[in-house]
Amino acid sequence: MTGTGSRDEFDVEQTTVELPELGRFLRQLRERSLNGCRRAGGMSRMELATLTGHGAGYIAKLEQGGQATPSPAVVDALADALGCSPGQRQHLHDLRDYRPGEGDRPVTPCVITDQNRIYVDTLTPALAGFVDDAWNVLYANSEYRRVYRRIADPDIANVLLWFFFVPESRHIMVEWEQEALLTVSWTRALMVRNHLGGDQFTTLLDQLSHSTEFQKMWNSGDVALGRHKAEMLVRDLDSGKVLNLRAQVLKWPEPASPLQLYLAIDMNAPPRREGFLSLMAAAPCRAGQPHLMEHDREHG
Known part of the structure; x- marks a missing residue:
């Protein structure tokens, strides 16, 4: 699209956006966290592992999507360690049960009377x-x-x-x-x-x-x-x-x-x-x- 309002015109080559995932969001939160020791901001996996009582390997698997769904208690521990806002904490919990393409609810058609x-x-x-x-x-x-x-x-x-x-x-x-x-x-x-x-x-x-x-x-x-x-x-x-x-x-x-x-x-x-x-x-x-x-x- 060019900004003219026409859906038939495009301003850039299309790049498919990434669907939300727990691992990706967790990595983004860790890399932006102000609770770490890095001067430039962010937290290492080892720091997050220490603060939550889980191994760095477990954190890596969570971020890479290779780990079983964490329990609500683990999610809360991650959110506490990262200094998450209430909205970020809720999103982490929501992502526990979210699998793109699995169980999606289609947008319900609406009738205007x-x-x-x-x-x-x-x-x-x-x-x-x-x-x-x-x-x-x-x-x-x-x-x-x-x-x-x-x-x-x-x-x-x-x-x-x-x-x-x-x-x-x-x-x-x-x-x-x-x-x-x-x-x-x-x-x-x-x-x-x-x-x-x-x-x-x-x-x-x-x-x-x-x-x-x-x-x-x-x-x-x-x-x-x-x-x-x-x-x-x-x-x-x-x-x-x-x-x-x-x-x-x-x-x-x-x-x-x-x-x-x-x-x-x-x-x-x-x-x-x-x-x-x-x-x-x-x-x-x-x-x-x-x-x-x-x-x-x-x-x-």
Whole structure:
């Protein structure tokens, strides 16, 4: 892709991104750990082995994928020794049971009804729409489409594709790099935690692999299970105004529905703010998954 928004155009030779693996993530954590004795950072396998009470050979086998799945207690010991964040610790545990291609849960097809559309449309001037587990934008109201320019185009219609292949996204998202990395890191974490897979998700990753920036962010191994701050800065290209958006992705209340509602309000818009805050507070339970996300999914 060239950044024009067309899925038929490409800016780099495609390189398939690596699927998450316990051994690879453990090695990345060890090489970045600040708990080691190396001046430049990182920890040797021997240091990690000493801190956890396991041999360096065992650590090497874990990193190379040649060792049996570690117990939860071993994972916790590794996380303690490495100084992992809560999100990194959770991801290590999630990776224990994750085998790419084995037991993957395909992205469930979603049906948008007329009632769904009416509900989302009535939330204007809030930015609202429906997304699925793969960040496909299934339906969005006029304000969502206006602010996140071109995100609902038929050849995009996906949050991740919008970030990396629509040039306007870099002007709209004031902190584009942080928000793009957050979205990628959350997607990576949720892919493992919810065992997402199937043809649709694989196709999406193949498309994203045409972006060198996506490749770099994805292969960094970073994971996120929440936002770095409550709001995000989004530029309204029509007015030039910077919106201070608080956004959430909420599970749709119908038990069998995989739909997730994206809802964002401008915290600098007091005339309507209280009503929408009440709406968000009364909304059904959160998706527990990522976005355009809190990624609370809270995000944009």
